[in-house]
Amino acid sequence: MRCLVIKSIAVAFLLLSRPAISQGEAALDQTSDEAPIAIVIHGGAGTISRDSMTAEREREIRGILEKAIRAGYEVLERNGAAIDAVTATITILEDAPQFNAGRGAVLTSESRVEMDASIMTGHDLGAGAIAGVRGVRHPILAARAVLEHSPHVLLAGNGAEAFAREQRLEFMPESWFHTEFRLKQLRRIKAREAAKTESVASDHSPDDEWFSTVGTVALDRAGNLAAGTSTGGTANKRFGRIGDSPIIGAGTYADNRSCAVSATGHGEYFIRHVVAYNICARMLHAGETLAQSADAVVNGILAEEGGDGGVIALDAQGNIATPFNTPGMYRATIDREGNLEVKIYGDE
């Protein structure tokens, strides 16, 4: 805010001290005077290729991505907080059955939906997360409730559900979350297991890839960053497996001094390399730009090890990076100039 005030005084001084100023110059001054806002969302990275995608499904997915990012951008345009833009977008993606979060989440080995989410605010490093919860319509709102209404960062399982009920969050019956698509997917994976097809990875349908997590990073007019991630985890998961999405530092991180990151990919690699915080730390300590840092982690460290996936990242100047080492990543951006882009494939 202080910066804004100083800028305003400087602009006013310029306008007063210059006797003749054209309309265009004044307009330019006014635009550059406004603090930037920007927003980036993802709907997962993986083996998405044009061959495996029908025109109808592609249209559907592009439509939801656009709807979600516009909802978040509206919040920012109204001088809303970055965290509100994050929840405005992610709740839409959670309700959309096309993504692996909320309704339409993948099924566990026991044919249930167990969801993880996390959220973080960059001005105070506030963080909240939930893991392995059932029935909560919007896991991202449960994560936000942990951030805002508990002394904790991470709650899991039945306890997290009890907390969400205490917070009066909306619950839906298990059947509401299930889609025909995910039931078929689970049957397919289990059939392959039964047929002793060893490597799920090498023999999977493009739709079975692990990474259709959703996430948002946003920058508001006050200069604050926020990040959020929501997922159903991996299809056919067992043993209460928790991936990177609810892990602050791995799947989600936000710090106004560096950047905001939401990740999607093979979670175990993202945890071991502390991906989201790693990108922030390289900016803070190695002096890398957002683009350099995000690229080094996703296309350097992760790619070398076979850690498939990608991230969306945004810094406090409104710079955007969306690197991924998979054939595609569902993503949309509205940059500081207000330009909207919705993309799926790597060659777009």
Next chain:
Amino acid sequence: MRCLVIKSIAVAFLLLSRPAISQGEAALDQTSDEAPIAIVIHGGAGTISRDSMTAEREREIRGILEKAIRAGYEVLERNGAAIDAVTATITILEDAPQFNAGRGAVLTSESRVEMDASIMTGHDLGAGAIAGVRGVRHPILAARAVLEHSPHVLLAGNGAEAFAREQRLEFMPESWFHTEFRLKQLRRIKAREAAKTESVASDHSPDDEWFSTVGTVALDRAGNLAAGTSTGGTANKRFGRIGDSPIIGAGTYADNRSCAVSATGHGEYFIRHVVAYNICARMLHAGETLAQSADAVVNGILAEEGGDGGVIALDAQGNIATPFNTPGMYRATIDREGNLEVKIYGDE
């Protein structure tokens, strides 16, 4: 290994080229020729003061710390792996009812023991962790089983227990974990809650502090680092709260290129600042030494925010740092010269 060979050749050359060499010099050369080994353990940080400690309890705790670290050091002396030294020490601390891990862990709001642990190897960034498990005698061995026998990093709750059973890990009845000390502690905390004493933190008995987690970092002759942490979490915890101990990057991290860290403290702060990985990242990217980095995070970042606790840290050269911003931290070190130290208070 290459470094060892070069050093051996250099020493042999020195020995051959010097006609007269005293026994003492030769012995010194031989010692410095061996790759260093070192080990550090902690049994938690908090408001430990001489006033609140009986001589008997102090003797007991120093005795167990010494027994545990000697067990780990023996592994390293026999050219064992750092990860084996980590599990050799932590299993002893888990069995000791004096620490908040395994037997003697704190009780949840529902009078149960729910344990978290994590382990990491620095040569390959291998990691395993379990959260919210009941009945497993040695949670650190369950974390190790996740690292060695699953494709995952983090398993939680009933699923993690099922995995531990499948791995044939030892289980004990709930009553085995309970101690009179922890039952009294829970009663005390609940009585304070009932009396509406608002701040548990400002009115707690020194024994009620949150941080008697245990952990080990070790460096083996092959130059490999490993780190492990085990805890019962916070007394009277609710809602399936998970702290920093099972979070790779927050409570535990190991990377041969930087260092190995195990943390103990107010977990939520340690998660938000990604403490263990933060210390490694500052060494890697900001060129700080182990001592500088560990101090900056514990006595700088955490202390400024009121994030009470400490860490033990060890680099691949055998340098040791054990900063804490609380009055005391149970800790023991055996450095690269073989010197044993067992300490409790801040002024030791």
